[in-house]
Amino acid sequence: MTHPEQIQSKESPGLHKTLGPVHLWGIAVGLVISGDYFGWNLGWSVAGFWEFAFAVIVIAVFYICFALCFTELAASIPHSGGPSAYSHLALGRLGGFISGFLVLAEFILAPPAIASALGGYFHFLFPFVSDLYASFGFFGILVVINLLGVKQTARFELFVTITAICGLILYLAAILPHFSLQYIPEISNVSEFSFSSFFRSIPFAIWFFLAVEGVAMAAEEVKDPKKDIPKGYAAGIGTLIFLASSVFVGTAGVVSTKEVAGLDYPLSFVLTKLYGIDSYIARIFTFIGLFGLVASLFGIILGYSRLIYALSKEKFLPGFLGNLSPKTHVPVNAVLIGAVVGFLALSIGKTSELITASALGACGMYVISMISFFILRKREPDRPRPYTAPLYPVLAIVALILGLVALVSVVYSNPMVALILFGGLGVSTLGFLLWGKRE
Incomplete structure (x- = not known):
C-alpha cells in the first residue's frame, strides 16, 4: 500500500502558484458554462419536460452533496491529479489508475x-x-493559448467566463417578457411520468455541471489551496445552479421543448424565434455565446493537461507527458497529446455520444471518489482538513447513492457507448497490471 504522503512528495515544484479564489471561481464556472448554452437541451429529445426537470433536480442535489465532500478532498490533498490522487491514497495504485482513466475520459471527450x-x-x-x-x-487556437502559461490562461478564462455570464443574463432578460406558463405542461396524472425517459435524460442533466471538479486539477498552482479552493469551488457551484435552473425554466417557458431538443445552438434559436432571424439581440447574444463555449473548451484543455501531467508523474502514463516547458512551466506534451485525441474524436464522434461518454467517465470517477472519501475519513482521521464536509456521514452517503444512480442511468441511456468505454478501461487496466511500473 502506498503511504499517503508519498503522493505529496512527488508533486513537481515546477508549477507556478499564481491562482486565487476569484481565478478558481472563474475556472469552475468557465469549465461548465457551455452546458448552459448547448447540450442540456438534448435531454428533451429523450424525455418530456417533467421527466427531464426531475433529472436536473436530482443531479443538482447530487452535485451540491458531492461538491462539499470533494472540496474536503481537494483542500486536504492539493494535487493536480485530483480524483486520481485521492483514489491512489485510499485504494492504492490500481484505484488511482482506474480513477485516472475515468476522469481522463471525461476531460478528453468533453472538448x-x-x-x-x-x-x-x-x-x-x-x-x-x-x-x-x-x-x-477554435480548438486549435485555444490549445495554442493554453501553451502560454497558467497565469495568462487563468486571466483569459476569467474574462471569457464573465462575458459568458453576461450573455446568459442578456438571454434571460430578453425572454422574460415572453415567458408564459402555458408552454410548461401540467402533470395531470402521475402515472404519465416515465422513469425510462427520466433515466435516459440524466446524461444531459449532468452536462449542466460536468467538469466542475476540474478546479481540483489546478490545486498545485493555487497560492493558498487550503483556503482558496473551498471559496472558489463553493462560489462556482452556487453560480452554476442559479444559471442552470434559470436557463432551463426560462427556455421551457417561451418555446416548445421539442423545437430546441436537437439543436447545437438552442438559445440562439429561441431568440431568433422571438425577435426574428436578423434581429440585433439574437446576433449579439450568439456572438457573446461563443465566449461561453470558449470558456469551457479553454478551461477543460487546462484541466486535461494538468491531469495528464499528474498521471505521468505518478507513472500511470509515459514520463515524457510530464515534461514542463522551461519558459512557461506548462506541460506542453500533455496539452498536445490531449488535443490530438480531441481532434480525432471531433472527426468521428457525434455530439450526443461524446456527451454521454464524457458523463459516463465522470460518474464512474464520482463513485470512486466518494468511496475514497469514506476510506480516508476512517483511515486518516488526523489528516489536516482545513475544510470538512458538513453532516457527515449523511451528506456523503446521499452523494454516493445519487452518484451510483447517475452511473447506472448513463449506462442505461447508451449501452454501446458504455461498452466501448468500459472495454477501453478493461484493456488499459490489464496493460497496467502486466506492464505498469510498480513502486
Whole structure:
C-alpha cells in the first residue's frame, strides 16, 4: 500500500502558484458554462419536460452533496491529479489508475463535444464558414493559448467566463417578457411520468455541471489551496445552479421543448424565434455565446493537461507527458497529446455520444471518489482538513447513492457507448497490471 504522503512528495515544484479564489471561481464556472448554452437541451429529445426537470433536480442535489465532500478532498490533498490522487491514497495504485482513466475520459471527450457546438454557433453567425472548419479552428487556437502559461490562461478564462455570464443574463432578460406558463405542461396524472425517459435524460442533466471538479486539477498552482479552493469551488457551484435552473425554466417557458431538443445552438434559436432571424439581440447574444463555449473548451484543455501531467508523474502514463516547458512551466506534451485525441474524436464522434461518454467517465470517477472519501475519513482521521464536509456521514452517503444512480442511468441511456468505454478501461487496466511500473 502506498503511504499517503508519498503522493505529496512527488508533486513537481515546477508549477507556478499564481491562482486565487476569484481565478478558481472563474475556472469552475468557465469549465461548465457551455452546458448552459448547448447540450442540456438534448435531454428533451429523450424525455418530456417533467421527466427531464426531475433529472436536473436530482443531479443538482447530487452535485451540491458531492461538491462539499470533494472540496474536503481537494483542500486536504492539493494535487493536480485530483480524483486520481485521492483514489491512489485510499485504494492504492490500481484505484488511482482506474480513477485516472475515468476522469481522463471525461476531460478528453468533453472538448470535442464543446468544439462541435462552438462551430455550430459560429456557423449560425457566419453561414459561409463550415461548422466543422470552425470547430477545428477554435480548438486549435485555444490549445495554442493554453501553451502560454497558467497565469495568462487563468486571466483569459476569467474574462471569457464573465462575458459568458453576461450573455446568459442578456438571454434571460430578453425572454422574460415572453415567458408564459402555458408552454410548461401540467402533470395531470402521475402515472404519465416515465422513469425510462427520466433515466435516459440524466446524461444531459449532468452536462449542466460536468467538469466542475476540474478546479481540483489546478490545486498545485493555487497560492493558498487550503483556503482558496473551498471559496472558489463553493462560489462556482452556487453560480452554476442559479444559471442552470434559470436557463432551463426560462427556455421551457417561451418555446416548445421539442423545437430546441436537437439543436447545437438552442438559445440562439429561441431568440431568433422571438425577435426574428436578423434581429440585433439574437446576433449579439450568439456572438457573446461563443465566449461561453470558449470558456469551457479553454478551461477543460487546462484541466486535461494538468491531469495528464499528474498521471505521468505518478507513472500511470509515459514520463515524457510530464515534461514542463522551461519558459512557461506548462506541460506542453500533455496539452498536445490531449488535443490530438480531441481532434480525432471531433472527426468521428457525434455530439450526443461524446456527451454521454464524457458523463459516463465522470460518474464512474464520482463513485470512486466518494468511496475514497469514506476510506480516508476512517483511515486518516488526523489528516489536516482545513475544510470538512458538513453532516457527515449523511451528506456523503446521499452523494454516493445519487452518484451510483447517475452511473447506472448513463449506462442505461447508451449501452454501446458504455461498452466501448468500459472495454477501453478493461484493456488499459490489464496493460497496467502486466506492464505498469510498480513502486
